[in-house]
Amino acid sequence: MAERIGRADFTGRLMAPLPVVKSLLSKWRIPILIGLGIVFPLVAGNYWIDVAVFWGIYVLLGLSLNIIVGEVGLFNMGHSAFFAIGAYTTAILSERFGVSLWLLLPLSGFAAGVAGYILAKPIIHLRGDYLLIVTIGLNEIIRITLLNNPWGLTGGPNGIIMLDQFRMFGYAIQRPMDFYYLVWAFVAITVFALVRLQRSRIGRCWNYVREDEIAAAAMGIDTRSAKLLAFTLGAAIAGATGTVFAAKLVVISPESFTFMESVILFTIVILGGMGSIPGVILGSAAMMVLPELLRNFSKYRMLFFGLAMVLMMIFRPQGLWPSRRWTTILREGEGE
């Protein structure tokens, strides 16, 4: 508590002589960020634009998993399975039937959502860690199925090459810069929708279930369907992200959807702060951009990365940007 007051004091003193800057920052924070985001690809090289594209994709995936892990508190460590379903739906339908990617975006989301609903329905009652291993199991089942090339659909270990692109007014979205704007536009729409959802009745229901399932049930919340809804929605968003991923990567193969991938997504949510949307954006930056910055240490990169994960958990267990609802609870806890 003392530390927190100290920090507020410090920023207060720092900002005091600059009231203009302060009001600019508080009022125009979001427009400034959006402006910076629009300018970024005009000044950055293609390499860093690509890094930002993948950051955006991981933000979308992190946001989708945040619904399940962060908002409702379901331990899902197999999220890349739904991402895979979306990406493969896109690749297969596009290559075989030439379906437009704009149509495949909702279609892949729908496919992954249905899969999420069907797969989660029989297991949603499981307690924390049992659910965790089952979702890991689902992830492995999907990955091995893709690897084994059922009915020649998935192309086995080599995967599928998808040549189609998003097209707009006869213009194909291909350059890193185009993808950058496409991905971050999706991020903006998703963030807007999820903020609305968070503040809605459903969002509050989810948090209630996470904090105390029994009390939530006693208040008349159908906890089972609240959890299922979160799982389905999370899977659907991950599936739709799969379409963007397939368009960006061109080659879709099972090695993009391993257990490690699910672990990274899970870490993004916890690292950012459970249930926090800005937290997911920061968390995915830490997981995607940090390794790029460490590239100079190439060999020791992942060693530092693992160490950083441990240190961040020790020194910031509540996450990089904890959700406000979450901090309120923590503060009250400290007051006792």
Added chain:
Amino acid sequence: MALFIEQLVNGLTVGAVYALVALGYTMVYGVMRLINFAHGDFFMIGSYLGFTLVSSALVGGAIPLWASLIVAVVLSMAGVAILGVIVERAAYRPLRRSSRLTAVVSALGVSIFLQNAVMLIWGPRYRAYPPWAVPNVTWQVGGIYINFMQVLILAVSFGLMVALYLFVQRTTVGAAIRATAIDHDTARLMGIDVDQIIRLIFLIGPALGAAAGVLLGLYYRQIHFTVGWTYGLKAFTAAIMGGIGNIPGAMVGGLLLGILEMLGAGYISAAWKDVFVFLILILLLMFRPTGLLGERIAEKV
């Protein structure tokens, strides 16, 4: 029928290894409610230490083979046990009061760290145990073949499991472990040093994992720094199947998983065996949400 029994023996062998690793998961979970994702890597490091010890000229030439094998197993167990205590002190103890998911992410970080450390020390390629490390003896018993390594794995792992079971059930320290698993605060009131118990758990679990690592290395001969995740995941599945936190459950779960996997490989297809294993896990948990031997825990209101 011969295929069935042969796969049963293969399954028991692999299952015994799974069971040894699963014990580490289940003991840590039972006492700390933590899924120690780094445990698979303790297993992996055990097999690398064993590899270095077995293939080094010192052990390989100076003393007889059987003695060098024992030295390799015991030293790997000791080394990994020390590593386990260090990891607990550095990465888990500071998080004991925070949310459980925080500790899980810390464990994942430890796992990534250990894997890359091993990759930097021993190199990224596959390593192979020397072929002379194990006598290539095969016995024929009633139409099926059993080799020396299978007998050794079964003997060592059952020996270790029985020893562990007796230790936990029959000794005072074992009673303290069981008490700590039930309730930390009450255990503390009874004069049990909970920190000491947790340290002990992080000696025993990784040591068992390391023994499994050396045995499996001798059996399959090839080792790689990523096997920790593959086998760790299987062993964790086994622990969940048996009911996590339950020591006999981990043994039963490990053996069951090994047998199911080998029967699946023999009768269905080797490429689909993991799908088969995870499907059984999901079906089992649908109908028994706390595993085979897990207690039904009433939720606190």
